[in-house]
Amino acid sequence: MIHLSDQLNDRAPITEESLQALVDSIVKEGAVPGIGVALSHKKNRIECYAGKSDLEAHTDMTHLGRFEISCMMKLFVALISIKMAAAGQMGLSAPIGTYLTDLHIRAPSKTTAICVSHLLSHSSGYRGLNIQEARVKWGFSWKKMMEYFESTEQLFFPGQYFNYEHSEHALLGEIIGRISGVSPTELVQREIFSPLELRWATTKHSDVVKSYIAKGGQFINVGITPPGTFWSASLPDVAMTLGEILSVGEALLSPPRLSLPDQVMSQLSVPFIALKRAFRMRGAEQLPIHFGLGGACYSDGIIGHNGSTMGQSCALRIIQEEELSIVIGMNVWSPQVRDVLFDFVIRSLTDARYPKGPPASHDSGYDNLFQGNDPRKFAGSYIGSYHGTLNVTAGDDGSVRISSPTNKGHVPLFELKRKTEEQVTIKAPTPMSVAFFADPVDGAACLAWGSYTYKRIRC
Numbered sequence: 001m002i003h004l005s006d007q008l009n010d011r012a013p014i015t016e017e018s019l020q021a022l023v024d025s026i027v028k029e030g031a032v033p034g035i036g037v038a039l040s041h042k043k044n045r046i047e048c049y050a051g052k053s054d055l056e057a058h059t060d061m062t063h064l065g066r067f068e069i070s071c072m073m074k075l076f077v078a079l080i081s082i083k084m085a086a087a088g089q090m091g092l093s094a095p096i097g098t099y100l101t102d103l104h105i106r107a108p109s110k111t112t113a114i115c116v117s118h119l120l121s122h123s124s125g126y127r128g129l130n131i132q133e134a135r136v137k138w139g140f141s142w143k144k145m146m147e148y149f150e151s152t153e154q155l156f157f158p159g160q161y162f163n164y165e166h167s168e169h170a171l172l173g174e175i176i177g178r179i180s181g182v183s184p185t186e187l188v189q190r191e192i193f194s195p196l197e198l199r200w201a202t203t204k205h206s207d208v209v210k211s212y213i214a215k216g217g218q219f220i221n222v223g224i225t226p227p228g229t230f231w232s233a234s235l236p237d238v239a240m241t242l243g244e245i246l247s248v249g250e251a252l253l254s255p256p257r258l259s260l261p262d263q264v265m266s267q268l269s270v271p272f273i274a275l276k277r278a279f280r281m282r283g284a285e286q287l288p289i290h291f292g293l294g295g296a297c298y299s300d301g302i303i304g305h306n307g308s309t310m311g312q313s314c315a316l317r318i319i320q321e322e323e324l325s326i327v328i329g330m331n332v333w334s335p336q337v338r339d340v341l342f343d344f345v346i347r348s349l350t351d352a353r354y355p356k357g358p359p360a361s362h363d364s365g366y367d368n369l370f371q372g373n374d375p376r377k378f379a380g381s382y383i384g385s386y387h388g389t390l391n392v393t394a395g396d397d398g399s400v401r402i403s404s405p406t407n408k409g410h411v412p413l414f415e416l417k418r419k420t421e422e423q424v425t426i427k428a429p430t431p432m433s434v435a436f437f438a439d440p441v442d443g444a445a446c447l448a449w450g451s452y453t454y455k456r457i458r459c
Contacts, residue, residue, distance in 0.1 A: 014348040020026070020048040020429040022341075027051035030335040031337050032330045033212050033219045034061035038242040039326040040250050041349050047243060051277070053209040053331060055219060066201060067238035067314040067329045068210045072307030073236045074169045076188045076248070078120055078268065078294020079260060080176060083191065085116075086261040089179050092117045092293060094178055098176040106150040116175065118158045122271040122451075125156035128385030131227065135149040140230040145170065153383070155455045157441065162273045162291055164451035165385055166234045173233025184233040194363035195258055196242045196251060208239045209331040211311025221334060222311040242314065242327045249318050249325030265320050268295030269303045276448040278435035279369035281426055285335035287433055287451060299354060302346065308333060317342055322350050336431075369416075370436050377401050378445045384454035387413075390447065392456075398424075401433075401447070 023035050027050045034051030039292040084090040084382040090099075096119065097104030097111030104111040110126060118124040129136045129148065145167065156163075180187060189200050201208075203224045209322040212219040226237040251257040255264050269292040278287070288296035295303045304317040314329040317337055326345055328338050346354050370378065375394040382390045387404045390413070394400050398418035407413065414434060415427040445456040 013054075014046075014345055016046045016048065017354050019345075020050070021048060022344075023048050023050040026337060030217075031267070032332050032334055034065070034209060034331045035337075036061055036065065036242045036329045037065070037326070037345070038063075038246040039324070039349075040246055040253075042323045045246070047246075051129070055210065055212070056221065061209065061331075063241060063243055064207045065329070066203075066241055067245075067331075068208070068211075068226065068307070068309055068312050069238050069240050069245070069314065070226075070235055070307040070309050070312075071166075072245070072305050072314065072316065073188070073232075073238065073298060074234060075268075075294055075305040076192055077169055077172060077176070077184050077233050079170060079252075079258070079264065080184060080191060081116065081188050081269050082264050082293065083258075083260055084176065084179065088114060090175070092120070096171060096175065099178055100171065103146050103149060103171075106146055109160050110149065110154055113154075114158045116172065117272065117293055119172045121159075121291050122162055122168060123159050123273040124165065124168055125154055125160060125163070126157045126165075127153045127383060128163070129167050130385055130388050131166050131231075132386070137225075137231075138228045138237065140228060142174065142230070145230070151417070155383070156439070156453070159273065160441070161446070161448075161453045162275045162451070163385070163453040166231065167235035170231055184239075185236060189394055191260060192248065192251075196244075196247045198240070198247060201239050202237045203239045205239055207241075209312065209329075212332045213310060213311055214332055214334070224309070224311070240314075242329045245314060245316055245327045245329075246325055249316050249327065250340065252274050252318055253320060253323055253325060265295075265318075267293045269297045271297065275451075276437060276453075277368070277436045278433035278448055280433040281428060281431035282433035284337045284433050285450065286339040302354060308335075313338055315342070317346065319346065319350070319354070324349060363422075367435060369400075371438075373436070373438070375436075377438075378446065378447070378456070380456045380459040381452035382445075382447050382456050384447075384449070384452050386449075386452045390449065390454055392447065402447075 033055050033395040034053050036049040038047040047063050049061045051061050053059045053065045085092045093115050095112045096114050114124045131137055138210050176184045193200055203226055211222050211224050227235045271290040272292050274290045275287055288298050290297050296305055297303055301319050306315040312331055313333055317326045379392050379394040391403050401412050402414035403412045417425050432450045437446050439446050447454040
C-alpha cells in the first residue's frame with residue numbers, strides 16, 4: 001500500500017505546477033491508472049490530469065474525460081428538494097405518506113414516521129435493499145418497491161442512526177416527480193445542467209474513462225454497468241467531466257446562479273444525523289462526521305459528496321468561507337488516495353486552517369471498536385442492506401471475525417486478533433471503519449460497517 005500522507009507532508013503550497021507534479025507522481029507510483037483534480041479558489045480555476053483514461057488504448061487522462069457520477073446525483077436531487085421546499089412545494093419535515101399516498105395505504109406506520117428530511121439524510125431506519133443483487137440493480141420498479149417497503153423491517157426509529165441507503169433517494173425522486181409532474185432527472189437537467197451550460201451525457205459517451213480495480217499489482221478493466229432506470233434519482237446513467245462537476249460546486253458558492261435559496265449550504269450541512277465514531281482501518285474511506293439534508297460534512301466547514309463505483313471515484317468538496325471547491329476523479333476505487341489528496345490540497349490552500357481527517361488507526365484503539373465492551377457481547381447474526389446479513393463470531397481470546405454468507409470464497413470481511421492488552425492485528429480484503437454498539441432504546445447489538453448500520457437479529 002502506498003502511504004501518500006508520508007510523501008505529501010513537506011510539499012510546497014499548491015500552484016498549478018506543483019499540483020501537476022503531484023498528480024504525475026501519484027500515477028508514477030502506481031497508485032492509480034489515471035487521475036484528475038479540478039479546483040476553484042477565490043474564482044481562480046486550476047485543472048490538472050495525469051495517467052491514462054484507457055490503459056488498453058493508451059488514451060491520456062484529460063479535461064475531456066467523463067466520470068460516472070453515481071451517488072453524486074443524490075446531491076443534485078437534494079438541491080432540487082431544497083429549492084422546491086423554499087418555494088412551498090414540498091415540506092422537508094413532512095411525512096413521506098403525504099406525497100406517496102399509495103405507499104401510505106400499504107405501510108401507514110412507516111410512511112407517517114419517515115419524513116422527507118430522513119430520506120435526504122439517510123436516517124429513515126428501514127432495512128434497505130442490496131443494490132449488488134441483479135434483481136435489484138436492473139429489475140426493480142415502483143410496484144416492487146412498494147411491495148418491498150411494506151414488508152421490510154423498520155430496524156431503527158427514523159432519525160436515530162445514519163445508514164447509507166440508495167432506495168431513499170428513489171423514494172425522494174418519486175415524491176419530486178409527483179409534485180412537479182416532471183421526472184427528477186429532467187428537473188436536474190433543467191434546474192442545474194442547463195443554467196450552467198453542462199452537457200447531459202450517459203456512460204456510453206466516447207469520452208467516458210474506463211473503470212479498473214487493482215488486483216495482484218495490476219489494474220483490471222471491469223467495465224461500467226449502471227443500474228436500471230428505477231434508480232435514476234439515486235444512481236443514474238450519467239457521466240460528467242471534472243470541470244462540469246466543479247461548475248456545480250462553484251454555483252453552490254454563489255446560490256443565485258442556480259436560483260437556489262441563500263440558506264442552501266446551511267441546509268445541506270445542518271448536523272441532522274451524526275455518524276458513529278468508529279475504528280478506522282488504514283486505507284479505509286474517510287467517513288463524514290455528520291450528514292445534513294443531502295450533504296456530507298467532513299469537518300467544520302467542509303461539505304461534499306462522493307460518486308463512487310467499483311472501478312471509479314469522483315468526489316466534490318466545498319468550503320464556503322474559503323470560496324473553495326475541489327473535485328477529484330480517478331478511474332479506480334482507491335479512497336485512501338482520494339481522501340489524502342483532498343486533505344493535502346485543502347490544507348495547502350487554507351494555510352492548514354482546516355484539520356486533517358481522523359487518523360487511520362490500524363493496530364491500536366481496540367476499545368474504540370467495542371466501546372469498552374467485551375467483544376463476545378456482540379457475537380451473532382446482523383441484518384442490513386449492503387451484504388444483507390453479516391455474521392459476527394468472537395472468541396475467548398478477544399478475536400473477532402465478520403463474514404457474509406454471500407461472500408465469494410467465504411473469505412472473512414474482517415478478522416481481528418488481539419496481540420497485547422493495547423494492540424490488535426487486522427486482516428480485511430477491503431479496509432473499513434467498524435464500530436459495535438448497543439442500541440440505547442432496546443439494548444440490541446448494532447454494527448456500524450462503513451457507512452451502513454446493521455442490527456443483530458439473533459445471538
